[in-house]
Amino acid sequence: MNTAYIPFNVQIAFMVIGGLLTVASLVSMYLVRAKPERDYSELRLRIKTWWIIVAVFATAVLFNRTVSVIVLGLVSFLAFKEYLSIVPTRRADHRVLFWAYLAIPIQFYWVWIAWYGLFIIFIPVFVFLFLPMRMILIGENQGFLRAIGTLQWGLMITVFGLSHAAFMLVLPAEANPAGGAMGLVIYLVFLTEINDVAQYIWGKSFGKRKIVPKVSPNKTVAGFVGGVLTTTALAVTLAPFLTPLTHYESLGAGILCGLAGFVGDVTISALKRDIGVKDSGSLLPGHGGILDRLDSLTYTAPLFFHYVYFLHY
Amino acid sequence: MLRTLFALLIVKPVALLMLGINVRGKQHLPLSGPAILVANHNSHLDTVALLSLFPLRIINKVHPVAAADYFLCNRFIKWFALNIVGIVPIERRIKEAGLHIFTPAIEALDNGSILIIFPEGTRGEPEMMGKMKNGIGHLVSERPDIPVIPVFFYGLGKCLPKGEVLLVPFFVDAFIGEPLKWEGNRQLFMDKLAKAMSELQSKAITVVSDEQF
Structure with missing residues (x-):
């Protein structure tokens, strides 16, 4: 990391975020001590999670484009995995889901090479047309609409939407x-x-x-x-x-x-x-x-x- | 050394990134041998998932018991299964080979190993526990003081079902039950084990379906 490339305002921003979290940590530690009869474990856990989120976020933005794209791509992947784990999926769609996952590295590759045109149409045009076709090749009609709808909505919010945050990092500085x-x-x-x-x-x-x-x-x-x-x-x-x-x-x-x-x-x-x-x-x-x-x-x-x-x- | 590296570079990252295992009852997991872990078998990922539950420092002590006819079939798989995964190979057909087929497993236990056993004998229907074979009963009768810990996995059959080669990532639930002891009689022990597994299974189904539907 070369700090010369990090604008002064960004350095200040991270100091302010770190400062806010430090204050939050100190306040929560004070509360635990001052009011031992109340349970602050939830608050403590939340603040701890915030530290982790800020650390991941700092890694995602402060190093270079490759690190940014990999970290934000991983976040997107975890979000999509969580989505697919809570929504009902059909067993027949095993290979379709594999293709849906594959859209994540490809989408973030467009971000990495800063190809705006493909970045913006890849998921809503190509992936959204390809996945139903792949499902039809398997030939399970029962629940087709529901299956393709949930899959595409998941890609929309967890991959397409979030990849916009990554694309901001490759816009001309x-x-x-x-x-x-x-x-x-x-x-x-x-x-x-x-x-x-x-x-x-x-x-x-x-x-x-x-x-x-x-x-x-x-x-x-x-x-x-x-x-x-x-x-x-x-x-x-x-x-x-x-x-x-x-x-x-x-x-x-x-x-x-x-x-x-x-x-x-x-x-x-x-x-x-x-x-x-x-x-x-x-x-x-x-x-x-x-x-x-x-x-x-x-x-x-x-x-x-x-x-x-x-x-x- | 190779096994620790395998656990560090393959097992742990796959379990963490590709799966994400939500463990309930982690306090029942044995951290020293000898002990026997009994699990349902839906996917090759079961072994990976089970290995990933253990801390790296004791990974060398954990050995899956696996079918010799399947895993020793060619030279590469044999090397990988024995040296990297660390399996204890046994014959599946007890009648032909006689009781001494358990000798390698008993030796491993005597050396303080934690054995992983899938008593269904093969990969069954996803998220189900099929009928258990009696081999586990024979083994425990030889070493009755060793604790037997039942583990039920829910969701691995969705990630990599039998017959599929593509791993599709999902979160997985693992339920670890309280350790069981030998009952002095094989039938009693097998019944108790089957009961423990089906309790874990119904717990898995209620917990997961409560949350899902």
């Missing part, structure tokens, strides 16, 4: 003098995660009226509005340091990430409710919960990408 190649991804991931946390805190503090009671009973209107406002405020504040966005454009980016993050979150919730899984993390302790962590990003990554791509690239 010159177009983003403040944040360099990695500025956009840091901005996106930071806003998406803060949006989750802000929605949770606003909802806990002021939330009364439920916003989507059937899908996600814990989500409230106050949480949603507070989250979007917080995210937008941060988006406007951080944009000059990490992105090429102007003030008004960053206002739009903030609202977009706030809204899309919420939709991504409840979409994965709806998926889990349909299957009957409450928390993919409790289903797979120690491994799982990757989908739970990436839910908002499955929407914000492609939408924010195309917003910035349209405006500046």
Whole structure:
């Protein structure tokens, strides 16, 4: 790693993230000591997980393009595997699923060589046309539509959507003098995660009226509005340091990430409710919960990408 | 040395990345020999998954008991099975060979090994436990003090079913039961083992289906 290639603002960004987590760790340690009668193991575990996520994310963005593509490709693979492990699949589709997995390295290869044209059509055109054909060759009609639908939806959110985060790293760095190649991804991931946390805190503090009671009973209107406002405020504040966005454009980016993050979150919730899984993390302790962590990003990554791509690239 | 490398470079990464094993009852896993692990057999991945449960430092002590006619059939597979996977080869047809077919397995136990045995004798229907052969009963009757630990895997038949060569990654559930002891009588022991396995199986099905459907 050559630190000269890491823009000053990105170094600051990682110091701030590290600082925030250190504060969170210290507060949780203080709480454990101050109130021994209460159980903080959940909070401690969450903070520990955040450290790991930040470490993986730092590895993904700070080294070079090859490392970025491999790490983000692996994250995508794990998310897709988790998805396929919780949705029902047909035994007859064994080889079809193999082909679906194969789409992941190919999609990330397009990212690696920065071939935008193929990156953007490979999954929605070629893979989506190929997989049904492969299924038909096997010849199992029973449940065909359901099988192909679940498979393609999984590829859409866990592979196609997330690969947009990786493609931001290969966009020309010159177009983003403040944040360099990695500025956009840091901005996106930071806003998406803060949006989750802000929605949770606003909802806990002021939330009364439920916003989507059937899908996600814990989500409230106050949480949603507070989250979007917080995210937008941060988006406007951080944009000059990490992105090429102007003030008004960053206002739009903030609202977009706030809204899309919420939709991504409840979409994965709806998926889990349909299957009957409450928390993919409790289903797979120690491994799982990757989908739970990436839910908002499955929407914000492609939408924010195309917003910035349209405006500046 | 070769076996530790194999575990480090192949078994652990495959189990971690390609599978992802969710273990329940890990406290029942024996960390020193002699001991016998009994598992359902749906896929060649069963052995990989079982080996991956053990820490690297004792991997040399863990030996799958495997069919001599299948794994010693050609020179390359034989070398791989004996030196890399570390199998203890036995004859499958007990009637022709007599009871002394267990001699290698008993020797291994006497040397403090942890043996892995698939008592169905072959790979069965996915996520099911077929009828167990009596061999395990004969073996335990020779060394009645050795604990027998039942393990049930759910999902490996989905990753690599019998007859398929393409591994498709999925998360897998492993259920490890409490150690069983010899009952003084082969039939009693076999019944108890079958009961323990079917309990683990129904636990697997309820836990997994509760979460899935």
